[in-house]
Ligand SMILES: NC(=O)C1=CN([C@@H]2O[C@H](COP(=O)(O)OP(=O)(O)OC[C@H]3O[C@@H](n4cnc5c(N)ncnc54)[C@H](O)[C@@H]3O)[C@@H](O)[C@H]2O)C=CC1
């Protein structure tokens with residue numbers, strides 16, 4: 001696959017790492033206004049670094065956009081003359097809706113929105129996808145890319161805002177939970193490195209149980225909570241202090257912020 005990433009920042013670099021590590025490219029063009037920050041990709045076979053978005057578009061079939069929302073419209077206008085019927089446009093940009101993209105490039109283009117997360121760098125992204133009517137004809141291509149770099153789910157565009165919070169911001173939320181459990185482990189006597197090891201692999205194991213068994217989390221909790229034991233004591237104390245409630249409220253706040261980002265663009 002001939003892929004270009006327009007805007008190789010935090011997410012773009014993560015996607016590039018995932019694509020390169022998983023041999024998912026025929027060629028890969030990475031663009032950025034200043035190439036200093038992406039020199040780590042220099043020298044990889046069939047990977048090209050450039051500040052020229054139109055050149056990257058001309059040389060590629062699949063164009064993944066990973067710029068900040070405020071920069072997207074101008075970039076679409078700039079590359080518009082180079083777009084042909086071969087191009088599949090994949091936007092990872094938060095809050096930038098398909099009708100707005102169609103207004104700029106035309107509804108006849110294959111337009112897909114993808115919401116991956118930074119775990120794409122290690123082939124573990126949960127990526128949600130949606131498309132315009134034309135893009136539905138190419139959604140299999142997007143699924144092939146993102147399934148190779150984790151797991152994907154096609155959803156209506158109306159759910160993309162929620163998917164952004166749960167999956168994309170979700171990495172940051174989970175990191176805080178892992179950091180907090182690490183801090184507790186240190187207080188309980190482990191050194192910092194061991195504490196993080198315990199927290200990371202325990203959270204991986206918990207998620208793997210659900211993925212492998214398909215159970216509800218409470219079923220797995222029931223297997224751990226010995227009556228009158230230490231687990232239920234700890235869990236109930238966490239809930240008295242608002243663990244579930246604060247997570248839910250934080251995610252709703254995050255969701256509401258995306259609506260404001262959209263308004264800021266208008
Ligand atoms: N960071 C994340 O975990 C996720 C981010 N997103 C979305 O992805 C987009 C990018 O986010 P980040 O990577 O965090 O931002 P970032 O600021 O790290 O990366 C954006 C990159 O675009 C480059 N850029 C700006 N104008 C350009 C132009 N005209 N031509 C080429 N490159 C240009 C910037 O130099 C920068 O390196 C945002 O719209 C964000 O909402 C979506 C899912 C996850």
Ligand SMILES: O=C(O)[C@@H]1CCC=N1
Pocket residue numbers: 094164168169
């Ligand atoms: O924080 C943000 O706005 C972007 C979107 C999801 C992850 N990073």
